[in-house]
Amino acid sequence: MRLTQQQVDQYHDHGFLMLESLLDQQEVETLREALERDAKIPGPQVVTEGGGPEVRAVYSSHQRQPEYAGLIRDPRVLPPVQHLLTDDVYVYQFKINTKPAFGGGKWAWHQDYLAWRLADGLPSPCQVNIGVFLDDVTEFNGPVIFLPGSHRGGLVREGRSATARSEQHLDPDDISLTPQQLAELVDRHGMTSPKGPAGSVVLFSPQIVHGSAPNMSPFARRLLIATYNDTANLPRPKGTPRPDYVVCRDTEPLRPLEAPFSEVLRTVMA
Numbered sequence: 001m002r003l004t005q006q007q008v009d010q011y012h013d014h015g016f017l018m019l020e021s022l023l024d025q026q027e028v029e030t031l032r033e034a035l036e037r038d039a040k041i042p043g044p045q046v047v048t049e050g051g052g053p054e055v056r057a058v059y060s061s062h063q064r065q066p067e068y069a070g071l072i073r074d075p076r077v078l079p080p081v082q083h084l085l086t087d088d089v090y091v092y093q094f095k096i097n098t099k100p101a102f103g104g105g106k107w108a109w110h111q112d113y114l115a116w117r118l119a120d121g122l123p124s125p126c127q128v129n130i131g132v133f134l135d136d137v138t139e140f141n142g143p144v145i146f147l148p149g150s151h152r153g154g155l156v157r158e159g160r161s162a163t164a165r166s167e168q169h170l171d172p173d174d175i176s177l178t179p180q181q182l183a184e185l186v187d188r189h190g191m192t193s194p195k196g197p198a199g200s201v202v203l204f205s206p207q208i209v210h211g212s213a214p215n216m217s218p219f220a221r222r223l224l225i226a227t228y229n230d231t232a233n234l235p236r237p238k239g240t241p242r243p244d245y246v247v248c249r250d251t252e253p254l255r256p257l258e259a260p261f262s263e264v265l266r267t268v269m270a
């Protein structure tokens with residue numbers, strides 16, 4: 001899978017690029033089953049919604065589930081990321097934001113790179129995020145909203161809040177933009193939310209302003225976000241590094257699989 005020059009330009013121009021239905025429905029089902037298994041493993045990698053029983057996010061599933069280990073090296077996924085970034089990339093962070101039906105919470109307006117600069121001393125914003133839709137994403141189930149082009153203005157905010165919403169990860173609540181900052185940016189850039197069938201993938205910049213509303217619909221919105229980083233841009237944490245479920249330690253450059261992850265898994269299982 002190769003991006004066209006037009007797609008590359010679009011990514012740099014808007015700060016995101018949608019690849020509709022990159023994975024098929026059988027593959028999506030396989031990934032959902034892997035998530036169901038993984039979310040049952042207790043540990044700090046599972047973040048719940050307000051400390052209640054509902055899961056808000058699960059981190060680092062690619063370290064435990066072969067389906068996700070394959071997906072991050074899939075020939076439809078990794079080469080486009082390498083094209084946008086550089087050949088030598090690894091997964092810096094891997095999370096699935098589960099946004100359950102009837103009550104999945106909002107994700108505050110933020111820029112990812114601020115979190116990683118503050119928490120991990122990540123030197124520069126040379127990352128690419130992939131957002132993999134594990135459910136159909138519609139206007140109803142809390143799609144991510146982007147401010148197109150907002151990645152080109154650098155970081156809007158500098159520090160973080162004095163208190164932390166969660167000890168397990170840095171919740172966007174702690175680095176959220178003010179209403180005034182957001183209003184000004186929306187004036188300039190507008191808002192858009194990529195929607196599409198499960199199996200679609202949206203590539204997006206670590207500096208683009210984004211957020212999402214609560215999910216009051218009867219449909220879950222499970223969204224996998226893997227962040228690839230340039231291996232020449234390793235974090236330099238000031239104090240104790242954050243745990244490896246949130247900042248991955250395996251920085252070996254990834255190489256694409258020969259075939260889609262689903263085929264490779266079938267061969268291994270046979």
Ligand code: HL5
Nearest residue numbers: 110112115169170171172
């Ligand atoms: N939760 C992430 C972390 O690194 C940061 C957020 O969307 C990415 C802002 O703890």
Ligand code: SIN
Nearest residue numbers: 097107144211212223
């Ligand atoms: C995030 O930026 O990590 C949250 C986006 C979302 O899941 O809506």
Ligand code: MN
Nearest residue numbers: 110111112210
């Ligand atoms: Mn984010």
